[in-house]
Amino acid sequence: MALDKNGIAQRIAQELRDGYYVNLGIGIPTLVANYIPDGIDVEFQSENGMLGMGPFPFEGEEDPDLINAGKQTITAVPGAVYFDSSTSFAMIRGQHVDLTVLGAMEVSDQGDIANWKIPGRMVKGMGGAMDLVASAKNIIVAMMHTNKAGESKLLRQCTLPLTGVRCVTRVVSNLAVLDITERGFKLIECAPGISVDDVKNATEGRLIVEGDIPEMKL
Amino acid sequence: MAINKVVSGAEEAIQGISDGMTVMFGGFGLCGIPEHAIAAVRKRGTKDLTCVSNNAGVDGFGLGVLLENKQVKKMISSYVGENDEFERQMLSGELDVELIPQGTLAERCRAAGAGIPAFFTPAGYGTEVAIGKEVRWFDGKPHLLEHAFDASFAFVKAMKGDTAGNLIFNATARNFNHAMAMAGKVTVVEVEELVPVGELDPNEIHTPGIFIQRIFQGDNFEKRIEQRTVRSKA
Numbered sequence: 001m002a003l004d005k006n007g008i009a010q011r012i013a014q015e016l017r018d019g020y021y022v023n024l025g026i027g028i029p030t031l032v033a034n035y036i037p038d039g040i041d042v043e044f045q046s047e048n049g050m051l052g053m054g055p056f057p058f059e060g061e062e063d064p065d066l067i068n069a070g071k072q073t074i075t076a077v078p079g080a081v082y083f084d085s086s087t088s089f090a091m092i093r094g095q096h097v098d099l100t101v102l103g104a105m106e107v108s109d110q111g112d113i114a115n116w117k118i119p120g121r122m123v124k125g126m127g128g129a130m131d132l133v134a135s136a137k138n139i140i141v142a143m144m145h146t147n148k149a150g151e152s153k154l155l156r157q158c159t160l161p162l163t164g165v166r167c168v169t170r171v172v173s174n175l176a177v178l179d180i181t182e183r184g185f186k187l188i189e190c191a192p193g194i195s196v197d198d199v200k201n202a203t204e205g206r207l208i209v210e211g212d213i214p215e216m217k218l
Numbered sequence: 219m220a221i222n223k224v225v226s227g228a229e230e231a232i233q234g235i236s237d238g239m240t241v242m243f244g245g246f247g248l249c250g251i252p253e254h255a256i257a258a259v260r261k262r263g264t265k266d267l268t269c270v271s272n273n274a275g276v277d278g279f280g281l282g283v284l285l286e287n288k289q290v291k292k293m294i295s296s297y298v299g300e301n302d303e304f305e306r307q308m309l310s311g312e313l314d315v316e317l318i319p320q321g322t323l324a325e326r327c328r329a330a331g332a333g334i335p336a337f338f339t340p341a342g343y344g345t346e347v348a349i350g351k352e353v354r355w356f357d358g359k360p361h362l363l364e365h366a367f368d369a370s371f372a373f374v375k376a377m378k379g380d381t382a383g384n385l386i387f388n389a390t391a392r393n394f395n396h397a398m399a400m401a402g403k404v405t406v407v408e409v410e411e412l413v414p415v416g417e418l419d420p421n422e423i424h425t426p427g428i429f430i431q432r433i434f435q436g437d438n439f440e441k442r443i444e445q446r447t448v449r450s451k452a
Contacts, residue, residue, distance in 0.1 A: 046390070047320065047321075048246040048247075048249070048390050048393050049246070049390045049392055049393050050389070050390050055449055056447045056448050056449045057448055057449070058448060058449060058450075058451050059448040059449075059450065059451070060448075061448075062443060062446055062447075062448060063389065064248075064249060064391075064441040064442065064443045065249060065250065065377075065388045065389040065390060065391040065441070066389040066390055067246070067247065067249045067390055067443075067444070067445070068390075069246075070445065071246070071247035071248070071249070071444040071445045072445040072446075072447040073443060073445065073446055073447050073448070074447070076389070082387070082389050082390060082392055083392065084324075084387075084392050084393065084394070084395070084396035084397055084424075085246070085272070085320070085321075085323075085324035085327075085393050085394045085396075085397060086324040086325055086327065086328040086396070086397045088321075088324070089320065089321030089324050089325065092321060093321060093339065093340070093341070112344075122299055122305055122308075122309070123299070123317065124297055124298060124299040125295060125296050125297035125298050125299070125317040126296060126297070126317060126319055126320075126347075127296050127297040127320050128296065128319065128320035128321060129319075130319035130321075130322075130341045130342045130345060130347060131319045131320060131321030131322065131339075131341040134319075134339075134340035134341040134342065134343060135340055135341070161345065161346055162344055162345045162346075163345060164343075164344065164345065165343065165344030165345075166344075
C-alpha cells in the first residue's frame with residue numbers, strides 16, 4: 001500500500017534528532033509535528049518570526065498576534081522566542097536550522113525543486129521557500145510520487161519554474177525514501193507493500209537500486 | 219527631555235505622502251499590519267503607490283482596501299493573492315507585481331536601514347528571480363546581488379511605544395515591522411498603547427526610537443484573524 005499523507009509525515013518524523021531546530025513547510029510537512037518520536041526534543045521554527053511553535057490554540061484562546069507562516073493561529077511552547085523577519089531569515093540563511101521539510105510539485109534527480117509556480121495559473125509567490133532551499137543543509141521533500149494522472153513527479157529535469165537548484169537531500173514519497181546522489185535518486189526504502197518495480201515505474205528520473213531495499217518501518 | 223515624536227493621529231502621521239511614492243507596510247498576512255495608516259492613505263486617496271509588503275491583504279481589509287480603491291500601481295511582496303480584487307487587477311495588467319523571496323525582502327529592508335546599499339544572498343539562484351542579477355560565488359556557492367529598498371515612508375505597527383518612538387511588539391506581530399521601521403525615510407508607527415518616556419524598560423525595547431519619526435496611538439484595532447485554526451478541548 002502506498003502511504004497516505006500521514007504515513008509520509010510519520011516516516012519523515014523518524015529523521016528528527018534530539019535538539020534539532022526544524023522548519024516545516026505548509027501541507028504534508030506540517031503533519032510531521034504530530035509524530036515526534038518519544039524521548040526527542042525538537043523546536044519548530046516559523047519563518048514569520050518564532051521558535052518554539054506549539055499546537056493550534058483551544059477554541060476561544062486564539063491570538064491574532066500569534067500565527068504561523070501559513071497565517072494559522074497557533075500557540076507557543078515554554079521556551080519559545082519571537083523575533084523579526086530579518087533575524088528569522090538570518091537563522092535560515094546562516095544554516096542554524098537543522099532540518100527543513102518542504103512539499104514539492106517536482107524534484108529532479110540532481111536535487112532541483114519546483115514548488116511555487118505553475119505557468120498559466122494564478123501565481124501566489126514563493127514566500128520563504130527560495131531562501132530555505134538555497135541555504136538549508138538538510139532538506140527533506142515530502143511529496144506524492146506521481147500526479148493525479150499517474151505521471152512521475154520525480155524527474156530527470158523539472159519542467160516547472162524552479163524554487164532552487166541542487167538543494168534537496170532526501171525525498172520521502174508515498175512509495176519510497178530516496179536520497180539525491182551524484183548519479184540520481186538512490187532508493188533507500190520502499191513503503192510497505194511497494195516493490196522496487198513499483199518505484200521504478202513511478203520514477204522518471206535516474207533511479208539507483210543497490211542491494212536489497214528494506215521496507216519502511218512505521 | 220526626550221525627543222517627542224507624537225502626532226495627533228493617522229491623518230497627521232501620513233502628511234507628505236504623495237502620488238507615485240514607494241512606501242512600506244509592516245505585517246505578515248493580517249498580523250501586525252498598520253490598520254490606521256492604511257485607512258488614512260485610503261481616505262487621502264494617494265495614487266500610483268509602489269507598496270513593499272510581504273503580503274497584499276484580503277478583500278476589504280489590510281492592503282486590500284488600497285487595491286480596491288486603485289491606489290496601488292505596483293506590489294513588491296513574497297506571497298500574494300489571498301484576495302479576488304488583487305487577482306483581477308494582476309491578471310488584467312492594471313497592477314504590476316514583483317514577487318521576491320521572503321528573506322530577501324526582509325534583508326532589503328534591513329539593509330536600507332543599516333546603510334548597506336546591496337548584498338549577496340543565495341536565495342533565488344538558478345530561478346527566474348535571478349534573471350538580470352549579478353552572480354558571484356562565495357565559498358563554492360553562487361549568490362545573487364540584491365539591492366536595499368528606497369522607501370519614502372514605512373508604516374508599521376507595534377503593541378507599545380513611548381513618546382520618543384521606542385517600540386515593543388507582541389508575539390509574531392513583530393515580523394516585518396522592525397526591519398521596515400529601520401528602512402523608512404519617514405517611519406510612522408501606530409501603537410495600541412502609547413506611554414511616556416521612561417515607562418519602558420530599556421532592556422526590553424525591540425526597536426530603538428532613533429528609527430522612528432512619528433508615533434500615535436490607534437483606537438480600536440480590529441486585528442482580524444486570517445486563518446482561525448483551533449483544537450478541541452476533548
